[in-house]
Amino acid sequence: MTPMTRLVPMILLVLAAVPAAAQRSSEVVIDHTKVAWEKTPILVGLPDVLSGGMPAVQAADLLQAVVLNDLKLSGLFLPALRDVQGDSLNYQYAIEGTVEGALRDAGQTGEDAPTTVSLNLVTWPERQLLLNKRYRPLPSQLRTSAHHFADQVIEMLTGEPGICLTRIAFSRGAGDRRDLWVVDFDGEGLMRLTGNRTLNLCPAWSPDGTTIAFTSYRDGRQGLYGLDTSNGKVRSIIELEGLNLGADWHPSGKELVLSLSHSGNPEIYRIKPDGTIVKRLTVSDAIEISPSWSPGGRDIVFTSDRTGTPQLYIFDGDGAGRRRLTFEGRYNDSAVWSPNGERIAYATREGNHTQIVVMKATGESRRVLTDGTWRNAEDPSWAPDGRHLVFASDRTGVFNLYVCDVDEGTIRRLTSGNDPDITPAWSR
């Protein structure tokens, strides 16, 4: 089975594991602004096994572990296993549930048999029901059901959508053979997306998640391609002479901005998803690359070395109103706008190494996230929650992906392996 065909059932599984009735609740139980030291304590119970024997017992274990880990990784909760913590009064909320295994005489066995999962969010210790979700996952879909429920809990208690069903696309490989891969936000579900024995780099998710635009040498020269995430099919978007690099989708999904060099020099262009050029935004002899739309779709932050060193600039979608954003450091690149528009993350060079910086979109409050122990830290990409940032670092000697909780300043490792992982992109 090729990676392409394997992608199809994976995507379908994800859809099937989320109930059709699932929709975002607009009700917010508690209205408070989260700061780094203010986390909600919550108990995560082991779902009761009503029937189904060992598969159901294992399903209950997995559900509890995944929900607990999701809430912890969100940075917004202090989750605890209920069987460890007992009925502590420190907790305001608890998660409970039931698992019913499949009936063997239903003609379904093993992997084909869905379990029936019911998960509840209740107040603690009153046990007033706040949220109930029911799922019918196959064994391979249990993680997705747990992620979905964790997202529902996070949204209900914080008012912010969770990121537990998001994924990170990236480039893995060495030399001139690097493929696109994708991994769940918690480091599970690693899967290869391309297999064309060339360089595949710089993935960018469309806002609706249906397409990953990426730069590839699959036809012998550099071009921008689009991978359909529902079936793994790849189509050409634009293949002009020279660079077709560093695409970022407009929030509407109706355009991309990228760098093309067919004019003889890397310049910023807006194009449609069918490859039609909408507008050329820069004209100079300098390198102009790495554009990123503001979340409102009005402005673009990008890199230009027109002063002799690569620096960040901002202009509007028509290329007007250009202003320089960075004055500190001799090498600033890879800027990405946070989902709420307030912050910009980028890579800066310090000595012989590259580090990740976060600052306000106005250029103030510059803060280096990675210190000298990180060797190189490059290619930041924001999670939809605007709190987490994925980047690539070779601190172990080989590039792997890491996730930083920007509000807390903590960093966890997302991928490991001997082949370098670079240019990560968080799904929207």
Added chain:
Amino acid sequence: MNHWYNRNIHVVLVLVAILVVGSLAGGCGKKPEAETDPTIETTLPAETVPAQPTPEPTVPEVTAPDYAAMDPADYGIGDVFFGFDEYTLSTEAMGILSRNARILREAGVTVLVSGHCDERGTVEYNLALGEKRAKAVKDYLVSLGVAAGNVRVTSYGESKPFATGSTEQAWAQNRRAHFERP
């Protein structure tokens, strides 16, 4: 200098081998005297050919070497190197490119110039920097009379290093424009 001498010997040997094979395959009854074959002189740039007296042409028609099938280094094309974060040509690079231009004009072959960078810096900027390096090489070759259509450019940034390791020597090796068969 020793390296250059060896490369010249190598070039001559390759051409000799091609001539011999080409003649035999052509069914030529007379065994050609490859060492004195005049086509060696006419197909090689003057300065890379050992000075030899030209005898009267005895085998006037021999197939020219198939440059398009050869690695450019094997017919005397040299790579050029760049300074840290730079994409302007040094005088040394211009010297190498002048020699390359003479060979390319004569051979009339299409080559691919790939731009490379050292590992420092970001993936995207290095791809653009590599492109600028390859483009600077192309522009200079074209200014010396090489047909623009015969020089294609691409960039691999920091993805295909020639030397591994995080040393000044490795970095210097990797900041280059490399000539390859397209």
